[in-house]
Amino acid sequence: MSYPEAALSRRTLLKAGGTGLAMAGLASLAACTSAGSGSGSKTLTVAYFGDQKAADAFRKRIEPVVRKLDKSVTVRVNGTSGTDWNVFFAKLLTQIASGSSPDIVSVATEGLQLMASKDLAMPLDDYVKRDIKELKSYFDDVPASLVEAMMFQGHLYELPTDYNAGNMYYNTALLQQAGVAAPTEHWTIDDFHAASTALARNKNTEAYGWVVRLWGSWTSFLYANGGNLLEEGKYPGGSWLWDAAYKGDPSAQGRSGGWKWGDPTANSAEAVEALQYLLEMKRAGLSPSPDVSGGSDLQNLFAAGRVGMAIGGGFWAGGLANAGMKRGSFDVQFFPEWKSQRHLFGASGFAIFQKSDKKDLAWEVVKELSKPSSFDVIFPGNATTPARQSLLTAERYATTGPQNWQVFGKTLTEFPTTAPIPAPPYYNALATALNQRTTQAISSGDVKSALDGLQRDLEAARSSAGS
Amino acid sequence: MSASGLAMGGAVRPRLRPLQRARRRREGAFGYAMIGASFALIIVFTLLPIAASLGLSFFSWDIISPPRFVGTENYERLAADNHVVNSFVVTLGLAVAIVLLQLVIGMALAVLVQQRRRSWVRGLFRTIYYLPLLASTAAASVFMGYIFNERFGVVNYYLALLGLPDVPWLTSSTGASATIVMVAVWQSVGFTFVLFVAALSSLPRDVLEAVALDGAGPVRTFFSVKLPLISPTVFFASVVNLINAMQLFDQPFIMTSGGPGTSTTTTTMIIYQTAFQNLQFGYGSAISMVLFAVLIAMTGVQFLVARRWVFYS
Numbered sequence A: 001m002s003y004p005e006a007a008l009s010r011r012t013l014l015k016a017g018g019t020g021l022a023m024a025g026l027a028s029l030a031a032c033t034s035a036g037s038g039s040g041s042k043t044l045t046v047a048y049f050g051d052q053k054a055a056d057a058f059r060k061r062i063e064p065v066v067r068k069l070d071k072s073v074t075v076r077v078n079g080t081s082g083t084d085w086n087v088f089f090a091k092l093l094t095q096i097a098s099g100s101s102p103d104i105v106s107v108a109t110e111g112l113q114l115m116a117s118k119d120l121a122m123p124l125d126d127y128v129k130r131d132i133k134e135l136k137s138y139f140d141d142v143p144a145s146l147v148e149a150m151m152f153q154g155h156l157y158e159l160p161t162d163y164n165a166g167n168m169y170y171n172t173a174l175l176q177q178a179g180v181a182a183p184t185e186h187w188t189i190d191d192f193h194a195a196s197t198a199l200a201r202n203k204n205t206e207a208y209g210w211v212v213r214l215w216g217s218w219t220s221f222l223y224a225n226g227g228n229l230l231e232e233g234k235y236p237g238g239s240w241l242w243d244a245a246y247k248g249d250p251s252a253q254g255r256s257g258g259w260k261w262g263d264p265t266a267n268s269a270e271a272v273e274a275l276q277y278l279l280e281m282k283r284a285g286l287s288p289s290p291d292v293s294g295g296s297d298l299q300n301l302f303a304a305g306r307v308g309m310a311i312g313g314g315f316w317a318g319g320l321a322n323a324g325m326k327r328g329s330f331d332v333q334f335f336p337e338w339k340s341q342r343h344l345f346g347a348s349g350f351a352i353f354q355k356s357d358k359k360d361l362a363w364e365v366v367k368e369l370s371k372p373s374s375f376d377v378i379f380p381g382n383a384t385t386p387a388r389q390s391l392l393t394a395e396r397y398a399t400t401g402p403q404n405w406q407v408f409g410k411t412l413t414e415f416p417t418t419a420p421i422p423a424p425p426y427y428n429a430l431a432t433a434l435n436q437r438t439t440q441a442i443s444s445g446d447v448k449s450a451l452d453g454l455q456r457d458l459e460a461a462r463s464s465a466g467s
Numbered sequence B: 001m002s003a004s005g006l007a008m009g010g011a012v013r014p015r016l017r018p019l020q021r022a023r024r025r026r027e028g029a030f031g032y033a034m035i036g037a038s039f040a041l042i043i044v045f046t047l048l049p050i051a052a053s054l055g056l057s058f059f060s061w062d063i064i065s066p067p068r069f070v071g072t073e074n075y076e077r078l079a080a081d082n083h084v085v086n087s088f089v090v091t092l093g094l095a096v097a098i099v100l101l102q103l104v105i106g107m108a109l110a111v112l113v114q115q116r117r118r119s120w121v122r123g124l125f126r127t128i129y130y131l132p133l134l135a136s137t138a139a140a141s142v143f144m145g146y147i148f149n150e151r152f153g154v155v156n157y158y159l160a161l162l163g164l165p166d167v168p169w170l171t172s173s174t175g176a177s178a179t180i181v182m183v184a185v186w187q188s189v190g191f192t193f194v195l196f197v198a199a200l201s202s203l204p205r206d207v208l209e210a211v212a213l214d215g216a217g218p219v220r221t222f223f224s225v226k227l228p229l230i231s232p233t234v235f236f237a238s239v240v241n242l243i244n245a246m247q248l249f250d251q252p253f254i255m256t257s258g259g260p261g262t263s264t265t266t267t268t269m270i271i272y273q274t275a276f277q278n279l280q281f282g283y284g285s286a287i288s289m290v291l292f293a294v295l296i297a298m299t300g301v302q303f304l305v306a307r308r309w310v311f312y313s
Helices: A010-034 A052-069 A085-097 A109-117 A125-130 A136-141 A144-148 A172-177 A189-199 A218-224 A239-245 A269-283 A296-303 A315-322 A359-369 A372-378 A406-413 A427-444 A447-465 B003-007 B018-056 B073-079 B082-114 B119-134 B137-147 B154-161 B173-201 B205-213 B218-229 B231-245 B250-255 B267-277 B281-309
Strands: A043-049 A074-080 A104-108 A162-165 A167-171 A206-209 A230-234 A259-264 A307-312 A330-333 A344-352
Touching: A043 A052, A043 A085, A043 A359, A052 A074, A052 A359, A052 A372, A074 A085, A085 A109, A085 A427, A085 B267, A104 A109, A104 A359, A109 A344, A109 A427, A125 A239, A144 A239, A144 A344, A162 A406, A167 A172, A167 A406, A172 A189, A189 A206, A189 A269, A189 A307, A206 A296, A218 A269, A218 A344, A259 A447, A269 A427, A269 A447, A296 A307, A296 A315, A307 A315, A315 A330, A330 A406, A344 A359, A359 A372, A427 A447, A427 B267, B018 B281, B073 B281, B082 B119, B082 B173, B082 B231, B082 B267, B082 B281, B119 B173, B137 B154, B137 B173, B137 B250, B173 B231, B173 B250, B205 B218, B218 B231, B231 B281, B250 B267, B267 B281
Parallel strands: A043 A074, A043 A104, A206 A307
Antiparallel strands: A104 A344, A162 A344, A167 A307, A167 A330, A230 A259
16 A cells, blocks of 8 residues: 555545634634723723823823722723824724723713714713712813713713813914014904914914814814804703703803704805815915824924914913923914804813723712812823813913913803814714815815815715714 | 556655655645645635625624625615725726836836846845835835925925925825825835846846847847746736735825825725724725725736736746
């Protein structure tokens, strides 16, 4: 009996193949297991928008806060990086789908309705009703407009910890060199244009810099021009909160169960005029071609003295200080008045996941994080604007600036029509379409055609999302 | 030697001792285990995902709620979706430009390097041209995004020193497409270059000497002799490069976000946006299956056309 070279029986071949398959199967199972959320453990998992280094620093800051509540709990913070919130949500949802649900997630206005509409975040109504007395100092300190921005269909999903409104920053030295007086509270779009024209005489600077995104882009001009990307409406409900927490507060009158974003209005006359205005700024050499970006490059250019004016929120104070700008070398003012002086803002806080098996502990953590003592622990260095108005003090901005820091709080109180950015449940599709159509308008010069396209994109996105 | 063996005309194998037989069995088993493992990985990480994607393309699934069967609805929607159709046109345009430049530049570099007499010079250039391929595409794209930034990029800085106006490398449709092609070719031409260097190095010396004796110049020698002889390598490079280029993602995603407008939005970007950003995994799977079919069709066409110009010696 002879054997051909390297011949094998079918049984051996099957064994070998089976071993390979088993090994691959085990490898994939191991991968799945390691991605588990640690459900049932004494580990509180927080999803955080930032790279892992920032997430680790965040964990170090919040762990003492959590340990005060339960010494046996450890905190794990999973950092997810991205250029903007839409990228963060895309990655977060993929993690959730793979079975890696966190207990708490830091969510800004951009993703609140997305999380709520998908039943990923849980309403805090019952907890708030139960602890309403304990939360009195919180609600007394936080403007109703911020809380309303965290509601969806009558339910409250987050206690806002911070926010950023689209104010106008300016480089004081560049303005002085251009012979332009610092803008006043009630400056107008004409004043802004005159300041830009004067700044543009300096060939080494960009008079007005901006980026393509939803928050603080041409959308700020759109708000001031009386328009929006989506029809504005409000969900009914919410009286359970307003009656209990804001009784007698005039700023809470007319508040509802959250913002309801309706039909797209992206090609309205106001929208076309707003984007056309910025295109004319570019043509006149007052503004460069903007990048699609989260804004960090713009902030760096501003800090380097290359940009005269730019839209920024309270988070710019810390960012500019970190980039080396001294207090007094920059300042901030309200966004200029066009048809109105309405501003936009985005708020942020911590939501609890429906799937969390540590909801009670998570709620205690959320409450703890909303306390004044926690703010600088979790957001050191004026990295954002505190939702608690009692924290907006001269002392806070004594080191970083700006000198006109009162603007941050007054934006909400003195302009009651100021509203959150339009972030419906289909925010990701909206952000993508907005970025694409804005760059199309800038590149082609045909604003109307680009915004007609945006209108179609948003209608399709809304239809797909079933809104 | 047995009579039956001779009658069958086959080579007669020497009888092996039991120990030799056992060793050969072990070697054979080891070989099949290796093949089995890689085959299993292909099944788990390539064939099963393709099958799952095909199945998923008939469902509506937002990753959170249970999938809902929708039949061919996703495919019907796809045909009428201007964004998707446009992405195929954009991808095809970019891919053709990338592949042509990869072939031409890769060949030119390979010929030039082959002409160097000193081996260390050839080695140095091979390393230099191959180096970009080792860099992470994402990192290289971020880097290139800064270099070509209209406002603060190095390229426009030097153009300004020469008194030239700023070029909208990434903020005009033409500029963005050209820059994406440029960066993609810069990073991947090393692969084509190495293939061509290897092919040119293995050309039969006697044929080249005969051509030289016949008095053919370098241009004639290249187009009439060398190119036909290495045509199988050119064909292989064109097939592999086209498949890769049709899946272009990193450069447009990072450098232009698909813009301005949708001028650099490739099909893989649309798949990512549809599935992972808009949570329409069924529709995203349908688009990916169409891309898969397009790639198979294009490769098939390349094989058919290759019969006319590829020379297998």
